[in-house]
Amino acid sequence: MNKREFLKGLVLxxxxxxxxGALAGEVGAKESGGKEVGAKEAGxxxxxxxDDPANHYYGMGIEVDKCIGCxxxxxxxxxxxxxxxxxxFFRTWIERYVIKKDGDVNVECINVKGKGGKETVQDDPDVxxxxxxxxxxxxxxxxxxxxxxxxGATFATKDGVxxxxxxxxxGCRYCIQAxxxxxRYLDPRTKTADKCSFCYHRVxxxxxxxxxxxxxxxxxxxxxxxxxxxxxxxxxRMNKIHVLKPSLNTEPKVYYAQLDGEVR
Amino acid sequence: MTAEAxxxxxxxxxxxxxxxxxxIEIHWSILIVVYPYITGLxxxxxxxxxxxxxxxxxxxxxxxxxALLTALAFLLVAPFPLLLHLGRPExxxxxxxxxxxxxxxxxxxxxxxxxxxxxxxxxxxFEYRRDxxxxxxxxxxxxxxxxxxxxxxxxxxxxxxxxxxxxxxxAITIIGIPSAFLLHGYVGFIFxxxxxxxxxxxxxxxIVFLMSAIVSGIALVILLYMVxxxxxxxxxxMGCLDTITSYLFYAxxxxxxxxxxxxxxxxxxxxxxxxxxxxxxxxxxxxxxFVLQILLGMFIPLGILVLAKSRKFNxxxxxxxxxxxxxxxxxxxxxxxxxxVIGGQLFSKSFRGLMTYKMEVMGIEGLLTALVxxxxxxxxxxxxxxxxxTKRLDDQAxxxxxxxxxxxxxxxxxxxxx
Numbered sequence: 075m076n077k078r079e080f081l082k083g084l085v086l087x088x089x090x091x092x093x094x095g096a097l098a099g100e101v102g103a104k105e106s107g108g109k110e111v112g113a114k115e116a117g118x119x120x121x122x123x124x125d126d127p128a129n130h131y132y133g134m135g136i137e138v139d140k141c142i143g144c145x146x147x148x149x150x151x152x153x154x155x156x157x158x159x160x161x162x163f164f165r166t167w168i169e170r171y172v173i174k175k176d177g178d179v180n181v182e183c184i185n186v187k188g189k190g191g192k193e194t195v196q197d198d199p200d201v202x203x204x205x206x207x208x209x210x211x212x213x214x215x216x217x218x219x220x221x222x223x224x225x226g227a228t229f230a231t232k233d234g235v236x237x238x239x240x241x242x243x244x245g246c247r248y249c250i251q252a253x254x255x256x257x258r259y260l261d262p263r264t265k266t267a268d269k270c271s272f273c274y275h276r277v278x279x280x281x282x283x284x285x286x287x288x289x290x291x292x293x294x295x296x297x298x299x300x301x302x303x304x305x306x307x308x309x310x311r312m313n314k315i316h317v318l319k320p321s322l323n324t325e326p327k328v329y330y331a332q333l334d335g336e337v338r
Numbered sequence: 339m340t341a342e343a344x345x346x347x348x349x350x351x352x353x354x355x356x357x358x359x360x361x362i363e364i365h366w367s368i369l370i371v372v373y374p375y376i377t378g379l380x381x382x383x384x385x386x387x388x389x390x391x392x393x394x395x396x397x398x399x400x401x402x403x404x405a406l407l408t409a410l411a412f413l414l415v416a417p418f419p420l421l422l423h424l425g426r427p428e429x430x431x432x433x434x435x436x437x438x439x440x441x442x443x444x445x446x447x448x449x450x451x452x453x454x455x456x457x458x459x460x461x462x463x464f465e466y467r468r469d470x471x472x473x474x475x476x477x478x479x480x481x482x483x484x485x486x487x488x489x490x491x492x493x494x495x496x497x498x499x500x501x502x503x504x505x506x507x508x509a510i511t512i513i514g515i516p517s518a519f520l521l522h523g524y525v526g527f528i529f530x531x532x533x534x535x536x537x538x539x540x541x542x543x544x545i546v547f548l549m550s551a552i553v554s555g556i557a558l559v560i561l562l563y564m565v566x567x568x569x570x571x572x573x574x575x576m577g578c579l580d581t582i583t584s585y586l587f588y589a590x591x592x593x594x595x596x597x598x599x600x601x602x603x604x605x606x607x608x609x610x611x612x613x614x615x616x617x618x619x620x621x622x623x624x625x626x627x628f629v630l631q632i633l634l635g636m637f638i639p640l641g642i643l644v645l646a647k648s649r650k651f652n653x654x655x656x657x658x659x660x661x662x663x664x665x666x667x668x669x670x671x672x673x674x675x676x677x678x679v680i681g682g683q684l685f686s687k688s689f690r691g692l693m694t695y696k697m698e699v700m701g702i703e704g705l706l707t708a709l710v711x712x713x714x715x716x717x718x719x720x721x722x723x724x725x726x727x728t729k730r731l732d733d734q735a736x737x738x739x740x741x742x743x744x745x746x747x748x749x750x751x752x753x754x755x756x
Binding site for chain 1: 342343346347350355356357358359360361362363365366420423424425426427429430432433436437438440441442443444446528531532533534535682683686687688689690
């Protein structure tokens with residue numbers, strides 16, 4: 075390198091360094107302040123760094139009245155996520171509630187082929203109302219499973235998804251005990267805990283979770299709570315929503331519209 | 339379908355009401371029943387030992403070393419049920435290397451290590467240091483070398499050194515009492531802090547665990563003391579036995595009061611979960627809760643103890659009564675652990691149905707493993723007692739240099755012969 079080249083390099087190096095430094099500072103500020111700014115910011119134009127997880131906060135909406143109990147979501151989930159086929163392991167499942175006139179409530183999970191089966195109830199004159207409720211991991215804001223995991227194998231991502239690192243999980247099953255929603259199971263093949271991941275591998279690529287993708291009635295709505303334009307935010311604006319077991323202060327991010335008080 | 343799934347299908351038939359589909363599998367098995375039972379015995383035995391050193395209850399002195407060794411033997415086994423229960427036991431070290439600070443369970447390694455090395459081993463060493471030096475001088479090789487190593491090659495048996503030992507033991511015991519509370523209270527916290535589970539989630543849980551730990555630990559030391567003296571054909575110190583059983587009596591009363599309070603509180607508050615918990619105790623836990631834990635494990639032993647204290651029975655009858663009482667109490671406390679751990683998993687968190695626990699017999703989380711884990715501390719204790727005398731060695735022996743074994747205390751043959 076001769077003197078001329080060196081000086082040329084210097085001329086380019088310092089301003090470039092300054093620009094990079096300024097950029098780095100900006101990103102840092104955005105990251106630390108990102109949570110407070112929240113929805114407003116992410117609603118704006120993508121600035122080339124739209125992939126920053128801190129700009130998103132994912133959740134799901136479920137319109138109970140739209141669910142027809144076809145279980146395509148359950149099947150899609152099992153196929154997409156390699157969930158064991160036996161009816162004791164579910165990342166998502168459908169519950170059917172039959173409420174009788176005398177106040178009797180009959181609940182069953184229609185994906186477990188046990189004693190009940192799938193008999194129709196429409197002709198029963200004693201039935202007051204009946205409906206299906208899809209269930210899945212609530213990706214709580216205050217997830218008890220993350221709190222109790224002794225090794226930090228269960229964690230919440232910046233974009234609000236609760237995930238499990240199956241390479242780290244020791245299989246103590248404390249998280250399964252701590253989950254109020256029965257969303258977790260122990261994968262019999264890996265002996266590690268498993269549950270719904272909101273199809274994180276799809277979501278990060280801009281796709282919808284498998285269950286949302288296949289739902290024929292659009293009973294499931296997936297979206298980004300930080301984006302005003304997201305379908306989920308619109309869903310939350312247009313419906314009176316409720317979450318499961320709110321008294322436990324887990325702050326679920328699966329929001330139900332038209333949820334019946336009988337559902338727990 | 340795998341064998342495991344086959345087993346779960348069978349359980350499907352046993353369900354009453356509605357459960358979340360993933361709940362069919364009972365995750366914390368009999369090994370997790372054994373774990374709090376064992377740590378409870380550790381804490382209880384240690385508390386009994388501390389009566390002598392901190393509260394100067396001289397009558398209990400004959401059981402001091404036995405209680406200490408019992409605590410040690412059980413503490414050494416305590417991690418095994420946990421380890422065997424893990425889905426991936428080969429990754430257990432992660433709990434020590436990358437613990438999640440918000441997890442009660444992650445504290446296990448630290449609480450355990452502190453209690454084992456900061457309290458128990460240290461106290462045992464100071465308590466036995468003088469005796470180990472004496473034994474090293476008396477025994478032939480290789481045992482003399484074992485004793486020399488155990489004494490960490492210390493040789494000072496002067497009055498000043500022995501006084502220091504005594505002070506150290508007292509200091510360690512004073513630290514040890516809160517540590518024992520921590521060890522077992524923390525196990526209670528693991529259950530008590532689960533807000534998702536109304537059967538577990540109670541602020542009283544750590545305290546109930548502690549009191550039942552004290553009950554079971556004292557009862558076990560009484561049992562071992564009686565068995566040991568019988569094996570050595572020695573006379574039981576009835577003063578000692580009467581005193582300890584009095585403590586046992588009070589501990590059972592406190593334990594019972596706490597559990598009754600918990601029960602009444604739940605019934606009176608009558609929260610959302612009260613119906614399913616009512617079904618749980620009447621349908622699933624009737625035998626283990628009402629019959630084993632409360633009737634056989636509490637009322638009858640309490641009655642026996644009252645009887646033994648209030649009437650002027652002769653020594654032999656009192657011994658028989660005490661012996662019966664402590665065995666029933668062990669049964670009761672084991673049932674207590676069962677009712678907490680298994681009971682808490684037999685109802686759905688939807689509060690709409692009950693599950694069934696089908697215990698394996700042969701599997702790694704089965705009955706056989708549990709029995710081995712429960713038997714192991716007794717094997718360790720037998721070895722410990724052979725090496726470490728449960729009575730303080732005679733001073734006379736050390737001055738004359740004769741290998742006098744005081745009244746069968748350090749006579750290992752006595753244990754194996756009978």
